[in-house]
Every structure is written in C-alpha cells, then in structure tokens.
Amino acid sequence: MDQKLIRNFCIIAHIDHGKSTLADRLIELTGAQRRNKNIDLVMDSMDLERERGITIKAKAVRLNYAVPSGEVFRLNLIDTPGHVDFSYEVSRTLVACEGAVLVIDATQGIQAQTLANIYIAMEHDLEIIPVVNKIDLPGSEPERVLEEIETVLGYKEEEVLFISAKTGEGVEQLLKTIVKKVPPPSGDPELPLRALIFDSHYDDYRGVIAYLRVVDGALNSGQKVQLMGQGTHMEVLDLGYFAPEPRTEEQLRAGEVGYIATGLKSVAECRVGDTVTLTKGGAREPLIGYDLPKPMVFAGIYPAQADEYSDLREAIEKLNLNDASLVFEPESSPILGQGFRCGFLGLLHLDIVVERLEREFSLSLVVTVPGVRFLATKTSGEVITVTSPADYPDPGEIQKVEEPWVKISIITPSNFIGALMEVVQEYEGVYKHTEYMGQFKAIDEAGQRVRLEYEMPLRSMLTSFYDYLKSRSRGYASLDHEFLGYREAKLVKLDVLVNELKVDAFSRIVPPHKAYEVGKAMVAKLKEVIPRQMFKIPVQAAVGGRIVAREDISARRKDVLSKCYGGDITRKRKLLEKQKEGKKKMRMIGRVEVPKEAFLEVMKLN
Amino acid sequence: MEQYAGNFLARSVYFGGGTPSLMSVNQVEGLLCWIKKMFTVQSDPEISFEVNPGTVDYGYLADLRRAGINRISLGAQSFRDEELKVLGRHHTSAEAMSVLDSARKAGFDNISLDLIYGIPGQSLDDWHQTLDRAIKMKPEHMSLYCLSLEEGTPLMEGINSGESPLPDPDISADQYETAENKLGQNGYCQYEISNWARKGRECRHNKVYWRHEPYLGVGMGACSYINNVRRTNVSDIFQYMAACRGPFGAAVKEEEIIEGEVKKAEAVILSLRLNEGVCFEDVYNPAGAGACQHYGQVFNELTGYGLLESDGSLIRLTRKGRLLSNEVFWRLLPD
Numbered sequence: 001m002d003q004k005l006i007r008n009f010c011i012i013a014h015i016d017h018g019k020s021t022l023a024d025r026l027i028e029l030t031g032a033q034r035r036n037k038n039i040d041l042v043m044d045s046m047d048l049e050r051e052r053g054i055t056i057k058a059k060a061v062r063l064n065y066a067v068p069s070g071e072v073f074r075l076n077l078i079d080t081p082g083h084v085d086f087s088y089e090v091s092r093t094l095v096a097c098e099g100a101v102l103v104i105d106a107t108q109g110i111q112a113q114t115l116a117n118i119y120i121a122m123e124h125d126l127e128i129i130p131v132v133n134k135i136d137l138p139g140s141e142p143e144r145v146l147e148e149i150e151t152v153l154g155y156k157e158e159e160v161l162f163i164s165a166k167t168g169e170g171v172e173q174l175l176k177t178i179v180k181k182v183p184p185p186s187g188d189p190e191l192p193l194r195a196l197i198f199d200s201h202y203d204d205y206r207g208v209i210a211y212l213r214v215v216d217g218a219l220n221s222g223q224k225v226q227l228m229g230q231g232t233h234m235e236v237l238d239l240g241y242f243a244p245e246p247r248t249e250e251q252l253r254a255g256e257v258g259y260i261a262t263g264l265k266s267v268a269e270c271r272v273g274d275t276v277t278l279t280k281g282g283a284r285e286p287l288i289g290y291d292l293p294k295p296m297v298f299a300g301i302y303p304a305q306a307d308e309y310s311d312l313r314e315a316i317e318k319l320n321l322n323d324a325s326l327v328f329e330p331e332s333s334p335i336l337g338q339g340f341r342c343g344f345l346g347l348l349h350l351d352i353v354v355e356r357l358e359r360e361f362s363l364s365l366v367v368t369v370p371g372v373r374f375l376a377t378k379t380s381g382e383v384i385t386v387t388s389p390a391d392y393p394d395p396g397e398i399q400k401v402e403e404p405w406v407k408i409s410i411i412t413p414s415n416f417i418g419a420l421m422e423v424v425q426e427y428e429g430v431y432k433h434t435e436y437m438g439q440f441k442a443i444d445e446a447g448q449r450v451r452l453e454y455e456m457p458l459r460s461m462l463t464s465f466y467d468y469l470k471s472r473s474r475g476y477a478s479l480d481h482e483f484l485g486y487r488e489a490k491l492v493k494l495d496v497l498v499n500e501l502k503v504d505a506f507s508r509i510v511p512p513h514k515a516y517e518v519g520k521a522m523v524a525k526l527k528e529v530i531p532r533q534m535f536k537i538p539v540q541a542a543v544g545g546r547i548v549a550r551e552d553i554s555a556r557r558k559d560v561l562s563k564c565y566g567g568d569i570t571r572k573r574k575l576l577e578k579q580k581e582g583k584k585k586m587r588m589i590g591r592v593e594v595p596k597e598a599f600l601e602v603m604k605l606n
Numbered sequence: 607m608e609q610y611a612g613n614f615l616a617r618s619v620y621f622g623g624g625t626p627s628l629m630s631v632n633q634v635e636g637l638l639c640w641i642k643k644m645f646t647v648q649s650d651p652e653i654s655f656e657v658n659p660g661t662v663d664y665g666y667l668a669d670l671r672r673a674g675i676n677r678i679s680l681g682a683q684s685f686r687d688e689e690l691k692v693l694g695r696h697h698t699s700a701e702a703m704s705v706l707d708s709a710r711k712a713g714f715d716n717i718s719l720d721l722i723y724g725i726p727g728q729s730l731d732d733w734h735q736t737l738d739r740a741i742k743m744k745p746e747h748m749s750l751y752c753l754s755l756e757e758g759t760p761l762m763e764g765i766n767s768g769e770s771p772l773p774d775p776d777i778s779a780d781q782y783e784t785a786e787n788k789l790g791q792n793g794y795c796q797y798e799i800s801n802w803a804r805k806g807r808e809c810r811h812n813k814v815y816w817r818h819e820p821y822l823g824v825g826m827g828a829c830s831y832i833n834n835v836r837r838t839n840v841s842d843i844f845q846y847m848a849a850c851r852g853p854f855g856a857a858v859k860e861e862e863i864i865e866g867e868v869k870k871a872e873a874v875i876l877s878l879r880l881n882e883g884v885c886f887e888d889v890y891n892p893a894g895a896g897a898c899q900h901y902g903q904v905f906n907e908l909t910g911y912g913l914l915e916s917d918g919s920l921i922r923l924t925r926k927g928r929l930l931s932n933e934v935f936w937r938l939l940p941d
Contacts, residue, residue, distance in 0.1 A: 534911050534913070534930060534933060535911075554776075556775070556930070557775065557776060557779035557926075557929055557930070558752075558775045558776075558778055558779040558782070558929045558930070559929070559930050559931070559932040559933055560752065560799060560928065560929055560930065560931050560932060561931070561932060562750070562751045562752045562754070562799060562800045563751050563754075563800065564799075564815070564816075564876070564879060565812060565815050566814075566815045566821050566823060566829045566830075566831065567623070567823065567827065567828065567829035567838065569815065569829075569831075569836070569872065569876070570829075570836060570838070570860075570862060573868075573871075573872060573875075573939070576875075576932060576935050576936045576939055577936075577939055579932060579936045580936040580937075580939050583936065
C-alpha cells in the first residue's frame, strides 16, 4: 500500500475517560467489525484489564477507512497503557505513531497522568487531536474542559472535537480529522529494515509475539532478523496484522504496523523499545535508545501454604515469560517460609501481578509491605542496595542512606488546595509550583482547577497517600509521578517484636519522627488481631534497641466446654477437632500462634 | 431393646433432658416398673429426676419419692431474678428455693442444683450472691455451667443488637475460680470440670459418661453408647413415635462406631474432665506404644504450660488446666 495512505495513531486518555469505547466505535465505523450485541471492548483482551478499566498490554488494530473521494486509508490504531507504572511502554508506543487522539472526559477535565502522556507525545512531535468525550452525559461541562485545553495545552477552540464515543456522535468527524491531520509515516522503504517493537507477549504455541512498527525497509515472513539492542537472533516464523482478529501476511512494509511470531521462549529476549533489523545487510543505527524499565517498588510474595512454594515458583516464572518488567529472586523468612522478593514498576503493577498469580494459578498469597530500593553507604565505604527492610543495616553501620524521590503532579479543583497541601506535607512532600488551568468557574462550585507540583520520597507514595489524596478531595484530585533520582534520607528501621521475637516481615523503614506513631499503630493492630493465648504476650515496636511502643496481649484464661454428658460427646469432640484444624492453619512466631489474616491486616496497615 | 436385657447391669436411671415433670407420677412409676422388668438393676440404684422450678409442687415431689425416685436435679440457674429474666427463664428465685424446700419435705436427701455463670451483665458480686444463696440451701450437689451463647437464640440476638453486653471471658474465669474457692470452703468437693458434691454424693449416672462406660438412652434425641457404638435418636416427636412402632433401631438418626485412636482420645479426654484424672495403664495397652509416645510428648508440653499435673501414675488437670481444658483436649485428638 502507498505509504501516503497510512495513518498510525494512538489514543491517550485517563482511566475511564472512554478510550476503549472510542476504539470500539472506530473499529465499528470502519467496518472492521460489526457492532457487537454485547458491549465487547475489543482491545482489552485480558479479563483483568476489563475489570480494572485499564489497559495493560498495547495492541494494534488495522482499520480501512474510505473517504468520499474513493481513496481508502489504512489506519493503524495502537493502544496504549494509561497508567504511569507503564510509562516506558507508553513512550515506546508513542514513538511508533505519528498522531495521537487525546481523549478528555467532559465531566472531569484533564487528569494528571493524561498530562504526563501528552508531554511525552509532544516531545516525540506527534500530531495531537484533542477530543472532548462524553458530551452526552448530563454532568458534562465541555466549555470548562475546552478552556482547560486552551489554557494548559494551547489549542484553539476550532482544533478541538466534541464527541460521544458511546452514542457515536462526532466519531465520523474524528476519523476525517485523523486522515487530514496525522501525517503519513515518513520512513524509507529502500533503506535496510528497521522496525520498532512496542509490545510483546508470550504465546504457548508460537513463542513470543512481538508487535512492531516498520519504519524503514520491509520485513518478510521467514527472514532471519536480529534485535539491535539485545542482540537476540531469531527467525520470523509468521507475520501479519490484527483486524482485529489476526491475519497472516507475507510482508510488512515501511510505515506499516503488525506482529511477528518469533518462537522465542520469553519476552525478556525481545524487549519493548528494541529495533529489529535483518541479520544480513541490517541497519547500523537503532531507531531509539533502548532501555530496561527499572523496578521501583519491592515486596515479598509468599504462598499462604508453605507447601505451595514450588507452585508459586512455577507461576512466577511463567508470568515472567509474559512480563519482563517483573523481577524476582528467592527469599526466605522465618515466619512466612520460602517465597520471593519481587520488583515492580509501581503499585498497580504489583497489584496486577498478585492478582494474576492468584487468579490464573489459583494461589493464595501473602504479600509484604511494599517498599523502595534504598542505597546504603556503610561506614566501611561499601554501598549496598536494600530492597527488604530485613536487610537494612544496623544504625551504627550506616554512613548515609539514599532513597528515590519523585516529582508529583496533582490536578484538583481549587477548593481542595488547602486540604491537599496538608496531606502532601504530612507525607514529606516539598512544594514546588502551582499552575491555574483556565479561568472558567466550574458549575459544581469546587472551584477552578489547579495543578500542584511537589517533590516527595517515593516511599511516602507507597503508603496511604493516594487514598488520602482522593478522600480529602472528594475523589476529584488526580495524581501523576515521575522519577527524579536518589536523595539522601534520614530513616530508621522500625522492628516489631512479638513475645520478644523480632518479626522480619513486620519491619519497616520510616523517618525517625514517624517511628512512634507507626509503631504504636502496629502494636495496637497486632493486639487486636492476635488471639489471646495461654501466656501473656508482649508486642513491642523498637528502633535499634529502643522500644517506642508496647502493648500486652493478656493470657487467655478460659477455654472450656462446661457441659459434656452422654449426648454431647460427639458434638464436643467435633468442636475440638475444628479447634485442632484451626491451629494447624496458624503460623508460629516462636510459640505464639498467629492467624494468617493477622499478618495481612498488619501488612495492609499504613 | 430386649437384646440388651439381662446383658447389662443398670446402676442408675436418669430422667432428664426436656421436662420430665410433664409426666404424671403414674407414668413415671410405669416406666420404672418396665425398667426393672427389662434390666438387671443394681440394688440401691441412683434414680435422678430433673425438675424445673415453678412446674412442680410438694404433692408431685412426694409422689415421685414414693415411686422410687431418690435424686432431684433442680434447674435453678440463678438466685437473682434479673438474671433469670436475661436467661429467658419463667421462674423466680423464690420459686426455686421453695421447690428445694418441698423436695426436702418430700423426703429427698440427694438434691442437685444447676447454676449458670457468664451471664450478660452478671458481675462477680452477683455471682457471689447466687452462690451464697445456693450454699445456704445445702444441696448435696451442684453443677455450674458457663452460659454458652448460640446464634439464633433471643439472648444472642440481644447481644448482637447491643441490648445486652457480651460477657467478658475474664469475668467468667473469675466467677469459676470464685466458685472453686467458695464451694471448697463449704464442704463441696469438685469431681468434674462443672460438678461439685458433698462426699459420696457425686452423680453416679454422669460419671458413667466420663468413664466411657456404656449407657442406654431412650426417647427423642437420646444418645446411647453400647459396644463401641454411639447412637443418637431422631429429635422430632412424630418421627420418634412412628419409629417406635417400627423395628428396633428405627429411631436412630446417627450412628458412629467409636474405635481405635478416636476411642482412646475420647476416653482420655473424658477421664481428664474428672478430678481423679486418668491412669496411664488404664488408657494404654502394649499395642498402643505409638500413641503412647505421642501422648507422652503432649503431656509433657501441657505440664510445661501448667495445665496438667501428675503424681506418677495419675495425670489430671490443674486448676488452670480446667479453665483451659480445650487447649489440653484438642491436642489429644488423633491427626
């Protein structure tokens, strides 16, 4: 096909702003698929994606769009993950496009994460088509949102489209605008092959399937190719595109988007952002610097039942074939047994991994408190990285500790500024900047929308910060963050002792001024969730050797079946059998029996 | 039924569970007559009869005595009217005292009182009061039960709705220990977790259960344990009556063979309920060496916790162990 007739674009939108619905409508309008009876959203293929209303893996769909003059354009819609945890994937997806449809909810306005993605798109010179969606809803405020778009992004009213992806209103116009405004791909079909991998997944039968955008040259089925960044060699077993179901092709040419089946065993061998070229007569320069997304958040994952360890290992290894950004290494804890210390791109990534492990592999898991990676310089000069509080050096051994900081951006109606500033400061945020987004007075009296910029330790963000942010702004505030770098930190390790025994799984790294508060909350929770036993149990929180909080679980004095006559014996024995079964499920801290739920409660405590 | 006749020596008879005083004395006499015809009955048997205050008068009791009943078990529950109300009992403490008086006058020299502690709102002082009043009545025997709260009962609904306070287990423990002290000081000897008696007045009938000896239960919901089989009858009266017309055993709802490890465990658990404790040699035969070893470990652990004590041949619950006896018992169950 003539390169001039190709348009590669993606949709940038906040969660629930209607990206998947719009994608469906585009697919339907271009005839790639009839309108489904059910509201099947084609591009979200995992159950989990649908349920969470987010898109984890990018996919690409080819649409044929005939304009009135008779020309048929080929539109490649590339889906992007909307969440900041996957910003690396987003950036690579954007590189594969020439244009982006920016979808903003007419009832909500620009959200922090959307803004971050727009900036990436601008950086890569994408043609952005701003679209205000959901104009059919009664609570929509298109004028206010338009004003935000004008003020914050600098677009003029005539450049903005107003649509309802749900009813289809304005979507035809959007298709026309895409054809008109998004430039055709500019690659050279005569140059040696260069294709950008913007997504991949593992298929049990065909190995890794890589989604790619051919920039220069052409890619043929059966060709021997290599990855310029990783150096992986492979053969193109099969290639094609999605419409939206897969269609096999002989060739993908410059400007086209499609997939290749590689036969590779793991997505780790074929990472997003790498450039595919021919093994013989390949290109010299890759398309873009290729990077490995770095895990930012760490947590221990343990099987709830110790005998499920090997099942867990198998499950993590299998999941890893499909999710190269998940890192893991074996770890063991005296109480939780054998498990893994895992690294994630962020909290959402963690949630997704845990949920997939539990759902797809029927496992029941214990997940420890998420933390960050600390850099500790010991007095000996040695620098170590610490991802588990258990490995945190003793205070006397530490020369200095550094921790990751992030820049956060909060978009909120101005009425909540005061409350939110308090929240952020409480979570160690450092104020940087305020920006007003338009002058339009909102209908709901919540005030004009404002973007606040702070810097804060990533550690603080992993706690209840987001929940507070949401509750203090009645759900209005949206949050985005971006990694800044490591900064020196003043932190202590808070240990918890149950019956004089230190429990690694409960240790936390906290700023010294929070040690008392956090310690008090933890011992109070433990007192609540550990059942009374035959002896008194002291529960203490300590920093170094200093006890900062203590509660005693008094001994249980009475556990007796007072009536036991002829007719009661079987029933009473069954009660005792049940009690015995219950005891088997307990985890032991020394001789203290602790129900698994108690662990979860304390881990969840922020 | 006939198949048991003659094979067993009946040492005691117990009319209870439900409200036996709904029967006429003639019916009671008829039953006793039938029992004597069917079974070999030991001379001077213990024949108990459960009575609830407010349901019987002196004449009835005197007739019972004449019919051969020689022990009365009185469901007094409490000697504080507000507690009786909380328990949903329809009698007053005055009525309970008067029944006891009447029973004495009717010639009963073996009377037992049931009392309940752990009642919502019942303080330690309240319990002292009930105990003092009970002791003053000089019953030969007392059974003290901790109130067990069961879902679906009006009492539990009251607690769930916040109308009644949830009983504090520590207060219940204090109440139990108070009773141990007080009854001990007043000449009552504890012989089972929930039972106290004047010397020689232990309930012979109930000791059969704790010694894992055979018993025959007759009536709806009644339970028998004969030749290592425990059988429970249907609890519905119409079903029961229909079954009585059918073949023997038709009234049995559940049947369980008690053997092997379970039998051993039951025997030890039930014996441990008794203050006399359990004798090692009685429980283990040489073939049970494995279980013996397991028990040895458990006994050591529990002795370490202060729940069990031993004088070499007998093992028994300690004072602390009685209140925490479930901690002892579940450990004795087979895996």
